[in-house]
Amino acid sequence: MRPETLRDGTVDVAVVGAGPAGLAAAAVALLGGLTVALVDAGQELGGQFWRRPPEGSAVDPGDDLHHDLATYRSLAGTVRSAARDGRCRLLPGHHVWTAVAPPATAPGERPQGPLPLHLLDRSSGPGRERTLRLDARHVVLATGAYDRPLPFPGWDLPGVYTAGGLQALLKGGGVRAGSRVVVGGTGPFLLPVATGLAARGASVVVCEANDPRRWACGAGAALGLPGKLVEGAGYAAALVRHRVPVLLRHAVTAAHGTDRVEAVTISRLDASGGIVPGSDRRVEADAVGTGWGFVPQLDLAVTLGADLVASWDGNRVVRVDEWQRTSVPGLSAAGEVCGVGGAQLAVREGQLAAEGVLRDLGRPSVTGERGLARVRGAVARHRRFAAAMAHAHPVPEGWTAWVDDATTVCRCEEVCAGQVRRAVADGAVGVRQVKQLTRAGMGWCQGRMCAPAVAGLAGPGEGEVAERLVATPVPLGALARGNGSPPHTLSRPAPEEKV
Amino acid sequence: MTSFRLDGRPVPFVPGQTLGAALVAAGRTSWRTTRNEGRPRGIFCGIGVCFDCLLTVDGVPDQRACQVLATEDLEVGTQEGERRAP
Amino acid sequence: MRVVVVGAGIVGASCALAAARAGCEVVVLDRGQVGAGTTSRGEGNVLVSDKEPGPELDLALVSRTVWGRWAEELGADALEFEPKGGVVVATAAEALTPLGELVAGQEAAGVVAHAAGPDDLRGLEPHLAPDLPGGYHYPQDAQVQPVLAAATILAAAVRLGARHRPATEVVGARRSTDGALQAVLCADGSEVAADAVVNAAGTWGGQVGERLGAPVPVLPRKGYVLVTQPVPALVHHKVYSADYVANVAASTEGLETSCVVESTRGGTILIGASRERVGFDPAMEPSTVALLAAQAVRLFPVLERVQLMRVYRGFRPYCPDHLPVVGPDPRVPGVLHACGHEGAGVGLAPATGELVAAHLTGADPVATLGIDPRPFLPDRLLTGAGDATRTEDLT
Ligand SMILES: Cc1cc2nc3c(=O)[nH]c(=O)nc-3n(C[C@H](O)[C@H](O)[C@H](O)COP(=O)(O)OP(=O)(O)OC[C@H]3O[C@@H](n4cnc5c(N)ncnc54)[C@H](O)[C@@H]3O)c2cc1C
Ligand SMILES: Cc1cc2nc3c(=O)[nH]c(=O)nc-3n(C[C@H](O)[C@H](O)[C@H](O)COP(=O)(O)OP(=O)(O)OC[C@H]3O[C@@H](n4cnc5c(N)ncnc54)[C@H](O)[C@@H]3O)c2cc1C
Ligand code: FES
Numbered sequence: 004m005r006p007e008t009l010r011d012g013t014v015d016v017a018v019v020g021a022g023p024a025g026l027a028a029a030a031v032a033l034l035g036g037l038t039v040a041l042v043d044a045g046q047e048l049g050g051q052f053w054r055r056p057p058e059g060s061a062v063d064p065g066d067d068l069h070h071d072l073a074t075y076r077s078l079a080g081t082v083r084s085a086a087r088d089g090r091c092r093l094l095p096g097h098h099v100w101t102a103v104a105p106p107a108t109a110p111g112e113r114p115q116g117p118l119p120l121h122l123l124d125r126s127s128g129p130g131r132e133r134t135l136r137l138d139a140r141h142v143v144l145a146t147g148a149y150d151r152p153l154p155f156p157g158w159d160l161p162g163v164y165t166a167g168g169l170q171a172l173l174k175g176g177g178v179r180a181g182s183r184v185v186v187g188g189t190g191p192f193l194l195p196v197a198t199g200l201a202a203r204g205a206s207v208v209v210c211e212a213n214d215p216r217r218w219a220c221g222a223g224a225a226l227g228l229p230g231k232l233v234e235g236a237g238y239a240a241a242l243v244r245h246r247v248p249v250l251l252r253h254a255v256t257a258a259h260g261t262d263r264v265e266a267v268t269i270s271r272l273d274a275s276g277g278i279v280p281g282s283d284r285r286v287e288a289d290a291v292g293t294g295w296g297f298v299p300q301l302d303l304a305v306t307l308g309a310d311l312v313a314s315w316d317g318n319r320v321v322r323v324d325e326w327q328r329t330s331v332p333g334l335s336a337a338g339e340v341c342g343v344g345g346a347q348l349a350v351r352e353g354q355l356a357a358e359g360v361l362r363d364l365g366r367p368s369v370t371g372e373r374g375l376a377r378v379r380g381a382v383a384r385h386r387r388f389a390a391a392m393a394h395a396h397p398v399p400e401g402w403t404a405w406v407d408d409a410t411t412v413c414r415c416e417e418v419c420a421g422q423v424r425r426a427v428a429d430g431a432v433g434v435r436q437v438k439q440l441t442r443a444g445m446g447w448c449q450g451r452m453c454a455p456a457v458a459g460l461a462g463p464g465e466g467e468v469a470e471r472l473v474a475t476p477v478p479l480g481a482l483a484r485g486n487g488s489p490p491h492t493l494s495r496p497a498p499e500e501k502v
Numbered sequence: 503m504t505s506f507r508l509d510g511r512p513v514p515f516v517p518g519q520t521l522g523a524a525l526v527a528a529g530r531t532s533w534r535t536t537r538n539e540g541r542p543r544g545i546f547c548g549i550g551v552c553f554d555c556l557l558t559v560d561g562v563p564d565q566r567a568c569q570v571l572a573t574e575d576l577e578v579g580t581q582e583g584e585r586r587a588p
Numbered sequence: 589m590r591v592v593v594v595g596a597g598i599v600g601a602s603c604a605l606a607a608a609r610a611g612c613e614v615v616v617l618d619r620g621q622v623g624a625g626t627t628s629r630g631e632g633n634v635l636v637s638d639k640e641p642g643p644e645l646d647l648a649l650v651s652r653t654v655w656g657r658w659a660e661e662l663g664a665d666a667l668e669f670e671p672k673g674g675v676v677v678a679t680a681a682e683a684l685t686p687l688g689e690l691v692a693g694q695e696a697a698g699v700v701a702h703a704a705g706p707d708d709l710r711g712l713e714p715h716l717a718p719d720l721p722g723g724y725h726y727p728q729d730a731q732v733q734p735v736l737a738a739a740t741i742l743a744a745a746v747r748l749g750a751r752h753r754p755a756t757e758v759v760g761a762r763r764s765t766d767g768a769l770q771a772v773l774c775a776d777g778s779e780v781a782a783d784a785v786v787n788a789a790g791t792w793g794g795q796v797g798e799r800l801g802a803p804v805p806v807l808p809r810k811g812y813v814l815v816t817q818p819v820p821a822l823v824h825h826k827v828y829s830a831d832y833v834a835n836v837a838a839s840t841e842g843l844e845t846s847c848v849v850e851s852t853r854g855g856t857i858l859i860g861a862s863r864e865r866v867g868f869d870p871a872m873e874p875s876t877v878a879l880l881a882a883q884a885v886r887l888f889p890v891l892e893r894v895q896l897m898r899v900y901r902g903f904r905p906y907c908p909d910h911l912p913v914v915g916p917d918p919r920v921p922g923v924l925h926a927c928g929h930e931g932a933g934v935g936l937a938p939a940t941g942e943l944v945a946a947h948l949t950g951a952d953p954v955a956t957l958g959i960d961p962r963p964f965l966p967d968r969l970l971t972g973a974g975d976a977t978r979t980e981d982l983t
Binding site for chain 2: 043044046051056057060061062105107125128129130148150152159161162163166167168169170171176177178180254262263275414415416417446447448449451452476
């Protein structure tokens with residue numbers, strides 16, 4: 004079935020990602036009178052922060068998990084009603100597998116013609132995927148982030164999840180992954196994960212690798228953001244209420260079990276992140292969450308050639324101007340791809356991105372002069388807060404000492420730390436060369452899960468951010484069918500079917 | 503209660519859950535083994551990024567359990583080592 | 589003799605090993621790491637099957653022999669050398685006749701090829717589409733893992749006394765008043781004393797040549813390799829379609845590419861382009877990826893549900909006449925070129941190394957290697973002083 008077509012086939016704005024940033028961008032662009040396509044690989048609107056069971060589902064994860072649902076309802080409502088009157092095309096279950104920036108006629112100049120996005124439509128289910136092209140005059144990338152895990156012995160046992168994975172099971176499926184849960188790593192995100200599980204009867208222990216006194220340094224930045232403090236105080240109260248111990252300067256340094264996790268080793272860390280001798284403690288657990296912050300999902304941004312910069316947490320992120328415009332004409336970015344700072348920052352950046360497009364098209368602002376000033380103020384405060392948080396929650400330098408040579412680093416290709424270390428000892432430099440010599444990062448996830456670990460063991464090397472021209476696996480058959488020409492002649496690629 | 507089948511045996515689910523969520527809720531933590539060492543794997547990232555959670559859905563191999571919504575009577579299969587030769 | 593090799597790709601590594609074995613004092617300089625250039629951006633096919641009779645095929649045959657010898661000396665595993673053979677199939681009966689003519693010429697040059705009917709094809713490759721009319725089996729076709737091979741070969745040269753300096757960019761050369769080469773100049777201000785310098789800078793050979801006072805026209809041509817998810821062994825040889833032959837014979841405009849399909853040790857299937865010709869190389873074009881996918885599925889319908897995991901692209905270094913440039917530059921003493929191998933640099937690297945060593949030591953390559961050096965000399969590309977086409981800027 005072909006999706007219905009907008010009048011001339013090309014939309015004003017295509018928004019990739021329907022999380023807080025993408026939803027806000029789409030809603031503001033629609034309020035400004037533009038036509039919009041909102042594409043998300045997932046089935047539902049909301050992204051990670053507002054992950055919810057599908058509309059009309061019987062799953063009830065409970066209300067305590069979500070914040071700011073009023074904002075969600077208003078943004079999603081705008082988008083859905085525009086979808087009903089044909090100004091917005093909602094494309095859930097569609098993954099943008101690649102995108103091509105048309106060559107600019109001159110450096111910095113707006114290229115001729117629209118920006119084509121190449122979509123893999125998975126909405127009809129396994130085995131029925133197809134490829135499509137979506138042309139847009141402007142694109143807003145709001146592809147978010149994924150967890151940054153670090154390896155430890157046993158981290159590949161079933162029952163060990165990323166912290167976000169535990170949260171996704173709970174928010175999206177109403178599923179508590181275990182009854183005795185240890186959540187370890189660093190950062191404020193561990194707390195909602197812990198309280199959500201504890202509120203559903205799990206006994207939970209949190210291992211925070213850093214020290215709370217560093218939080219205090221960041222509190223100044225938080226003062227401008229009462230909401231954040233309330234949210235934080237809420238978690239603190241919930242932790243007390245559910246008797247969740249938060250062990251500071253502690254880490255999960257091993258998981259034990261044969262076919263699934265049965266226990267973990269918790270260790271106290273010294274100032275540089277090394278294990279304090281004799282501090283190991285074995286704790287029974289049937290689920291483990293591990294998370295060391297987030298890594299922005301930059302695949303499309305890199306493929307499109309957008310400039311990157313270093314963010315407050317050491318991540319590379321998309322460089323944007325005051326209207327969230329990237330270095331590529333016609334391409335904006337918002338949310339975690341521009342720096343990991345939480346949902347409220349993401350919403351405001353999405354808003355600014357859409358306002359920027361309206362401005363470029365000579366349309367009046369939706370938010371208004373005063374409103375924009377408030378948004379910018381909030382963006383600045385949230386970024387300061389995020390920077391303070393990142394400063395207080397670094398990945399401890401000594402983590403590589405927890406990883407013995409037999410520990411799997413690349414889960415897909417099953418490359419262990421010893422192999423990576425040997426390659427480095429033989430002169431390999433950086434993630435890319437280690438990959439070529441050991442296969443670490445060559446498997447299904449394309450290094451998304453192991454690159455932070457390999458970078459820690461081998462140094463980041465040149466070209467710090469991997470180029471992934473294919474953002475998600477695509478069945479060859481779907482590509483071949485998209486090729487259009489009858490398979491026997493194969494002489495010339497026919498244009499793909501247009502959305 | 504609604505259910506799909508994993509290797510022929512029923513797994514209950516609440517409509518709206520993914521295959522992965524339903525399996526974890528049913529106490530099942532792994533349904534795939536790795537290619538080289540035969541290690542068990544299930545959900546890890548939960549959001550479609552890690553590809554640990556692969557299984558076969560109605561005969562189509564290498565589908566992510568955390569992304570496919572459970573539906574009544576779906577035939578789901580565990581995957582041994584790498585996907586079975588077609 | 590003190591020899592500086594510029595470039596630690598597969599070609600530079602091979603030159604270093606051959607020169608070190610010939611008794612030269614070798615220093616290998618690369619602005620990056622081993623194999624980080626085009627060597628890490630392509631495939632590792634060592635093919636004789638895809639070459640028309642001529643100097644390139646002659647070089648490829650010698651090179652295939654040297655690859656076999658190096659695999660014995662350095663360890664097949666350390667190169668991931670696999671003499672798996674190639675299978676070229678016709679997707680239409682009309683292609684069989686021109687393919688047969690090509691094979692006859694190749695056999696005369698020393699290529700081994702066996703005709704394969706539909707049943708033989710099924711025996712060689714059980715998953716091939718059942719309706720293919722026939723083709724040829726080329727047992728000499730082989731493959732290596734290019735980066736691993738470059739690293740192993742360079743390490744062997746280092747064991748013989750060669751020195752390797754990564755992260756060192758070459759910016760020029762110092763000469764005495766009479767023009768003799770004295771040293772190679774590096775971006776960090778250092779100098780490496782040299783009697784000869786080998787320009788093995790691949791796609792950047794034009795630029796490095798210019799910096800050494802000996803510009804050669806080496807141009808970039810973009811190419812893609814598709815990598816699938818890991819699957820069980822579905823494809824046993826290097827398999828590609830012979831449609832290009834039919835197209836050449838019919839001299840149609842339509843010819844652009846034919847894909848090579850093969851399995852790797854890691855379990856992935858690589859789909860690359862063979863015999864790609866004019867007009868085939870746009871920017872990252874999903875339509876190109878789709879075309880290669882369609883060709884692969886046409887050969888192996890079983891790939892229909894196999895998922896594309898990654899695409900990588902590189903810039904093949906080519907000279908206007910599509911032959912590599914190997915040998916001393918006639919304009920300035922002490923500069924030898926070894927670049928411009930286009931889509932066959934991995935296959936041709938060992939013979940190139942041996943040829944460069946012969947040039948360095950004054951040995952006769954016809955007698956020692958069975959290679960006629962003349963078709964590869966830079967002279968053919970030069971019509972006057974310093975007139976070689978400037979390399980396009982690569983980003
Ligand atoms: C697993 C996980 C759980 C989290 N849970 C919480 C939480 O409970 N509370 C909290 O405060 N923060 C949470 N976070 C942090 C979260 O990143 C931010 O709170 C917020 O969701 C960021 O908003 P965003 O719009 O930038 O990105 P996201 O919300 O991540 O949205 C990005 C969207 O883009 C889509 N996408 C990505 N690439 C493509 C593509 N190529 N084609 C199509 N669609 C694509 C994704 O499917 C996703 O829906 C979580 C993060 C992760 C990774
Ligand atoms: C998609 C694709 C598929 C391919 N498939 C095959 C195949 O199957 N079989 C095959 O035989 N060939 C194949 N090729 C071609 C092959 O990859 C190249 O011919 C070969 O790698 C060239 O090797 P090289 O050593 O000459 O160049 P490179 O590997 O590029 O090495 C040149 C080196 O020079 C260095 N350098 C450049 N400038 C300087 C400077 N100023 N100072 C110091 N160092 C410098 C660079 O850093 C680089 O490392 C393919 C190519 C592509 C793009
Ligand atoms: S759990 Fe990571 S992809 Fe499904």
